[in-house]
Amino acid sequence: MSEIIVQPSFKWQRQDGQDIKVKDWICPIAEISEEPQVVVLGVPLSRSSISASAASEFPNAFRKSWELFTTYYIDEQVDIRALRVADIGDVKMHTTDILQCHHNIRDAMQEVMARHPQSFYVSIGGDHSITAPLVRALSEGKRVGILQFDTHLDLRDLSNGPSNGTPIRQLLEAGVVQGEDVYNIGLHGFYNAPSLIEAAKHYGVNMITLKQMRRKGAQQQIAEVMAELQDKVDFVYVTVDIDVLDIAYAPGVPASTPGGMRTDELFDLLYEVGKYDAVRAMDFVCIDPQRDTSELQTVKAVTYAFLTALCSRYIHLK
Amino acid sequence: MSEIIVQPSFKWQRQDGQDIKVKDWICPIAEISEEPQVVVLGVPLSRSSISASAASEFPNAFRKSWELFTTYYIDEQVDIRALRVADIGDVKMHTTDILQCHHNIRDAMQEVMARHPQSFYVSIGGDHSITAPLVRALSEGKRVGILQFDTHLDLRDLSNGPSNGTPIRQLLEAGVVQGEDVYNIGLHGFYNAPSLIEAAKHYGVNMITLKQMRRKGAQQQIAEVMAELQDKVDFVYVTVDIDVLDIAYAPGVPASTPGGMRTDELFDLLYEVGKYDAVRAMDFVCIDPQRDTSELQTVKAVTYAFLTALCSRYIHLK
Amino acid sequence: MSEIIVQPSFKWQRQDGQDIKVKDWICPIAEISEEPQVVVLGVPLSRSSISASAASEFPNAFRKSWELFTTYYIDEQVDIRALRVADIGDVKMHTTDILQCHHNIRDAMQEVMARHPQSFYVSIGGDHSITAPLVRALSEGKRVGILQFDTHLDLRDLSNGPSNGTPIRQLLEAGVVQGEDVYNIGLHGFYNAPSLIEAAKHYGVNMITLKQMRRKGAQQQIAEVMAELQDKVDFVYVTVDIDVLDIAYAPGVPASTPGGMRTDELFDLLYEVGKYDAVRAMDFVCIDPQRDTSELQTVKAVTYAFLTALCSRYIHLK
Amino acid sequence: MSEIIVQPSFKWQRQDGQDIKVKDWICPIAEISEEPQVVVLGVPLSRSSISASAASEFPNAFRKSWELFTTYYIDEQVDIRALRVADIGDVKMHTTDILQCHHNIRDAMQEVMARHPQSFYVSIGGDHSITAPLVRALSEGKRVGILQFDTHLDLRDLSNGPSNGTPIRQLLEAGVVQGEDVYNIGLHGFYNAPSLIEAAKHYGVNMITLKQMRRKGAQQQIAEVMAELQDKVDFVYVTVDIDVLDIAYAPGVPASTPGGMRTDELFDLLYEVGKYDAVRAMDFVCIDPQRDTSELQTVKAVTYAFLTALCSRYIHLK
Amino acid sequence: MSEIIVQPSFKWQRQDGQDIKVKDWICPIAEISEEPQVVVLGVPLSRSSISASAASEFPNAFRKSWELFTTYYIDEQVDIRALRVADIGDVKMHTTDILQCHHNIRDAMQEVMARHPQSFYVSIGGDHSITAPLVRALSEGKRVGILQFDTHLDLRDLSNGPSNGTPIRQLLEAGVVQGEDVYNIGLHGFYNAPSLIEAAKHYGVNMITLKQMRRKGAQQQIAEVMAELQDKVDFVYVTVDIDVLDIAYAPGVPASTPGGMRTDELFDLLYEVGKYDAVRAMDFVCIDPQRDTSELQTVKAVTYAFLTALCSRYIHLK
Amino acid sequence: MSEIIVQPSFKWQRQDGQDIKVKDWICPIAEISEEPQVVVLGVPLSRSSISASAASEFPNAFRKSWELFTTYYIDEQVDIRALRVADIGDVKMHTTDILQCHHNIRDAMQEVMARHPQSFYVSIGGDHSITAPLVRALSEGKRVGILQFDTHLDLRDLSNGPSNGTPIRQLLEAGVVQGEDVYNIGLHGFYNAPSLIEAAKHYGVNMITLKQMRRKGAQQQIAEVMAELQDKVDFVYVTVDIDVLDIAYAPGVPASTPGGMRTDELFDLLYEVGKYDAVRAMDFVCIDPQRDTSELQTVKAVTYAFLTALCSRYIHLK
Numbered sequence A, B, C, D, E, F: 001m002s003e004i005i006v007q008p009s010f011k012w013q014r015q016d017g018q019d020i021k022v023k024d025w026i027c028p029i030a031e032i033s034e035e036p037q038v039v040v041l042g043v044p045l046s047r048s049s050i051s052a053s054a055a056s057e058f059p060n061a062f063r064k065s066w067e068l069f070t071t072y073y074i075d076e077q078v079d080i081r082a083l084r085v086a087d088i089g090d091v092k093m094h095t096t097d098i099l100q101c102h103h104n105i106r107d108a109m110q111e112v113m114a115r116h117p118q119s120f121y122v123s124i125g126g127d128h129s130i131t132a133p134l135v136r137a138l139s140e141g142k143r144v145g146i147l148q149f150d151t152h153l154d155l156r157d158l159s160n161g162p163s164n165g166t167p168i169r170q171l172l173e174a175g176v177v178q179g180e181d182v183y184n185i186g187l188h189g190f191y192n193a194p195s196l197i198e199a200a201k202h203y204g205v206n207m208i209t210l211k212q213m214r215r216k217g218a219q220q221q222i223a224e225v226m227a228e229l230q231d232k233v234d235f236v237y238v239t240v241d242i243d244v245l246d247i248a249y250a251p252g253v254p255a256s257t258p259g260g261m262r263t264d265e266l267f268d269l270l271y272e273v274g275k276y277d278a279v280r281a282m283d284f285v286c287i288d289p290q291r292d293t294s295e296l297q298t299v300k301a302v303t304y305a306f307l308t309a310l311c312s313r314y315i316h317l318k
């Protein structure tokens, strides 16, 4: 197997039958017989986080939550088990060389693309610094748009290295992405410093606050953003920083905040996102399982969000 | 007193005066002088729960919360102290014979009915398996409708015994209730397996998702359901599985989920339910006080819901 | 310095630059060069609380949260750093003489007014008993209106002393405030006893339930209340009892309740309040940091609310 | 009944039989037929605590724990059910007048003594300020010795009122107790300020550190202290400040500390104390149930300590 | 494979090399090439617990902890990886028929013995009710001694069914074990009712309190007990009820108590136990992972205890 | 000031008087008038930790705990306020370049030594990786011994970079320290892999298990180790990895374990260490405040340990 992608540390005992769980459905890459339609890649890096974070433990926390969900989505009366989803494992990380980690992430994504060129890619962070190398790998020769759900702009200057505060800035500075192709939905409150606003304006990043989104509604908001993006880019990368959610709905992030999005709003937004073939990849970042409640409120929310996005893709794009 | 109904393990020191609390109002059955209009029955059984549950501790947790609420409902400017509510105690349980427990529940409900034939009955679980024997006792010679608030259909097949996953199936298979007379409101997400959907369709159970309810609004949704039910049945049994609530509002259940109902929505629904004389009994199930927050978020929510339902009955049906 | 106002026990290392935090902006009174526009006063008293409370620890918990917020409000694209806000310290308290504490609070507020007559005053409790001496100090020779956000009426009779259950009653009985000038927004549920309702009616206190406010919307509700108040009073005092929030949004209060307000609703209400020059002072009370979650959900909510009110003032009244 | 002693807010449903729990054994005063040998008095005052404390909730937390213990002590193979223990209720408290509370405590203890002159008295705090009025009541016309288990000397000067930092100082200054008759066992670490040491030396208080006690062993240490005390005083009052325990064993106190006593050491010490008829009364103070673990570690430790002391009395003094 | 033993729900990705973890060493039964010397059997039953318990989740919690320990025991400078330990899976359980569960446990143990007659058997509970069917299976045709570490005697009468309060009584009543062959070490405090003491005396069960054990020391205590047992029985079954530990060391049990054993004492006792070839099987019961701390204090303690026992066996009996 | 040492983010309001707290005693370097005898340096680095760690937040958590301790040590009846202790601030860190962080640590320590050559140095981690650069700075031209209190050997090979698993290996490989000059006290259990043992033997590191230390006692153990060390080295560096403590005493570390040291044992050991002038510097590492209990059990333990060491130095070496 790969040098740069390692097996998850545990494997579900998968079971057949009418009533399966997500754990019985998502398949280790080595055991899937047909070409997967969706590839899940763990990216367990969080020593690049500005504030202390155990987001590196989220890929496994995510896998463990698979026994809590079925493959049947009752809101749309659909069973998504026919969608072929493979778990390809985790990017190998170095303990102290963060740049090496970022290189490994880029190389791993390239390897995933090379092996599964037609798949939809879902990366499970890790902190937000992983988005820069992931988009680098995906964007080669393409114009890529970014649809970001975040409380923060992630446009810090790079003087202190590539952290979870810088991924969008890195991509803009490197010319990998253009500012006008970045749409950030969910901004609110007193969490972004002036220099980030200035950078956003300088690069032309599209800032859409949570209140603006609420006035439009999820469906129209995504429709408008995707209409604009589809005219400009070859494909769209969706990045979901879970700190976009309100602290009442997602305490398990390094910087949980009041004034944020509700989970039902995020689920609706991702359901809309799932309708667009232009979306080629997505990630979920900045979930710290050590800060989650004992009932796993945040981890469960992410798995629900992930399933909602896949379910919508299955319904609309199969 | 009864062989099958035992006194609660503690008793409030009740006080008189203008400003009483719920603890001063709800009366031990032995101390009430007039016929009660509402009888509260504790059903402390949860060894029948599929996943580990301490819902057996909820009847007492519920009673302890009575000191946190007054009898005055400021939203409607009404004091409900004139409603005569009696606490009749708990169904006696066996430590290891679950079928015996279920028989005791049925027998206890029959005894309650025999002694207080005109009352409204509120059972405090316990897990959802208690609903089957309760409805059995209540339905003799009557056509009964079920209005269920739940994240799950509770239609598992009976091969593994009568658990909290099977009560509706039990009642349907036994012909105690007809599928068309069951309305489940609040379904959402990835929590029901295909065989349950199949069973729901086979029996004609009415599935109303949370999103559908939200589009209609609580008032219209309940009006429509009750209009249909009143045409068909002799009376309606309301069963509230607290896991219908979102994990942000009710973490203290064995299977808390994101994507669920808010407490204010549940309160509105139960206020509507309280308007109908056809509703003869209700239960609250699957609250696990050991998983609740230190501030008793879930326990308090159930007591609020209970009071809202009674308050509405008092306003509309006195 | 003052005998009755003491320095906070710690001081932030304040930093300059483009990207400052609230900790770098709010200035110890001794270090501010120009006259402050806003004065923040800590009132660390909670032994006057009916139920056990560590609200006395909130002023410092509030100050500690200042490193979690920037001065830039992205919803309105405004940086509020030009607003001069000074932290004047805490009212000195006696360990066992609660009346002395209340006198100190009144004297401290008088001293603040004497030294900074043009400022806007924000008091950080402490429990709700502090509002009575604060309003006493502020109201001399003036007709003052009270805009209260609370789950409770705070109209208990005074037979058991001046506690967090009595501040409004104290002000009414003493003729400091008139009942018709008190507007309580956010009332809900089963938390006020009949004698309080009776007192509210007796004094003519305006009771606006959370449901009524929701039907009107924050903007119209505040517009109506302020229109009425501005006709009657010289200035308005705003008091925010954080237990007005739902337990899902603010568990860290001595009596958290289901059925309450969401944080986004409170933020909207305070944004509206910030538009009125007639509002001269406000307080935030009844936050118990020892009951907050490990992620500081309640503390962060109050700081966000405080910033929202100031931000709106800055936008509309500068 | 008394004006100054109020019934507990709840009552256990007591049961007979061979296998009873402590809840079935300790009897409400109104229901006991013979003169009690031990009287338990709740003293729910903690607004007199220097740091915020919910110790006022401990008397009820203590009563609730009675269902977790039997009357049989397996270490000595003895059943203590024959000891007649009565729960006389709680001292009535004022919400804001702390001096009134202290007067009530003194009056209540006098009333208890008047009604049950031959009993052993156990007071359940509350914070340590309660010890001063309790000893005042008990000591009239007698020379009383104090055996204190504490991390602190409680010798603060009285300039800030009678708090949980001052009870011993109050008794010494008032001449109620003599310094040489006070023995404090369990002192350790960096928790007493120099002025307290100075006061201890000035008054001749006997300071015995935890390390000194450990070198002697519980049996010899108590034997020596009691030998000295019995020569000097008429009777001995034992006061147990639960913060004497290590934070690993008793986190639920306002100021838990590392370096403290283990529970087994405290149990051994109280077993020795129970051997002496000269001990006429004891109290347990400064337990804050809101800071305890979810498994009630601290509350259970106090109940075990209480039972151990009574058990030893029963064995040695019956 | 077996009808009555099911695969664990997940499998570790095992790794080779010099530095392995316990997860890399304990082998699924299907993957072990040589005959195992130790067989681990999960027994996920806790609906038979008197008080609510999630001990059914412990077998998997135990397996998950395997990544936290190496195979090298530094106290004795020994690597135990050469010991062949196989994980055979979990006994299949019924959801509501507890007697069926107990039959399955007995049958599963018989099957294990039939397939691996020379192994040492370690059963991982589950609650203490599992010990009765396990010993039944093991004792056929043999005289078996029981060495129990417990806070409780587990000698309740059987009128309420075979629960975690009855296993020793069941074995005595059925004549499977003789009272004189049962040694309970660790008894303390006020946790056993008189009828249990009476039963212990009636049957001649040997009661050794924690204090008695401490006076002897672990080595001598076990030496004495084993000397007596080896004279009488064919083999010894060791049952470790984790509630024998103090609440400071093992909060994660249904009934944690102060006054119990320290973990280092339990480890020493099990190290001594490991020296005796007469010990043929052991179990660990009554661990409730849902009540454990977030740092898994109790779960880790059990795994350490398990490893200590195996390590001692490896050193002394290989 | 320095480029490489930054001010702490907050400053205590220090107070004079007889009864001061540690916060009033330890002095910011800029405010101390005489040459400090002890210099405290914060080293907020933990992205170098193998497992996720928020130890970077410990220097500030340590400073915050200073208000909980006085300067008087009652065990020895000594006030240590005459000892001049200065807080010099924190080493400046880079967000993503861990090697740069390590260089900064070394440079900062060199700067501290240059400015305060006669002081005793206490570094507050951070994770254990900081010990390597600290010792590098201190050891120039000297033979340095290391006295380590740890559950782990920290001798991992360097293939994955300089982490908290490698500091001792780094120093040995680089020849900065000799294996025979390293003494590790407190080793226990199943937490060190064979390659580490092999490395320890290869380099001649002295391994002293917790059990061995307990048999000797703290005083004799330290006396023996220091006698050996003083013969060999120029000075001794003491490094305290708080994970040496048992999980019951110090849950707030990245890898808390059962079977560890009690706090009173650690305090005794550090008291002995404080007697030796040969000890020139020490550090405390691997405390993760985010994993600590709400009562700050681990943080308080470290502050107590720090004070004990300084107190002993003050008594024996002043």
Ligand SMILES: [Ca+2]
Pocket: A150, A151, A152, A241, A243, A244, A286
């Ligand atoms: Ca973010």
Ligand SMILES: [Ca+2]
Pocket: A128, A150, A152, A154, A164, A241
């Ligand atoms: Ca981000």
Ligand SMILES: [Ca+2]
Pocket: B150, B151, B152, B241, B243, B244, B286
């Ligand atoms: Ca359900």
Ligand SMILES: [Ca+2]
Pocket: B128, B150, B152, B154, B164, B241
């Ligand atoms: Ca259900």
Ligand SMILES: [Ca+2]
Pocket: C150, C151, C152, C241, C243, C244, C286
């Ligand atoms: Ca209120």
Ligand SMILES: [Ca+2]
Pocket: C128, C150, C152, C154, C164, C241
């Ligand atoms: Ca209020």
Ligand SMILES: [Ca+2]
Pocket: D150, D151, D152, D241, D243, D244, D286
């Ligand atoms: Ca104390």
Ligand SMILES: [Ca+2]
Pocket: D128, D150, D152, D154, D164, D241
């Ligand atoms: Ca004290």
Ligand SMILES: [Ca+2]
Pocket: E150, E151, E152, E241, E243, E244, E286
């Ligand atoms: Ca037990």
Ligand SMILES: [Ca+2]
Pocket: E128, E150, E152, E154, E164, E241
């Ligand atoms: Ca047992």
Ligand SMILES: [Ca+2]
Pocket: F150, F151, F152, F241, F243, F244, F286
């Ligand atoms: Ca370590």
Ligand SMILES: [Ca+2]
Pocket: F128, F150, F152, F154, F164, F241
């Ligand atoms: Ca280490």
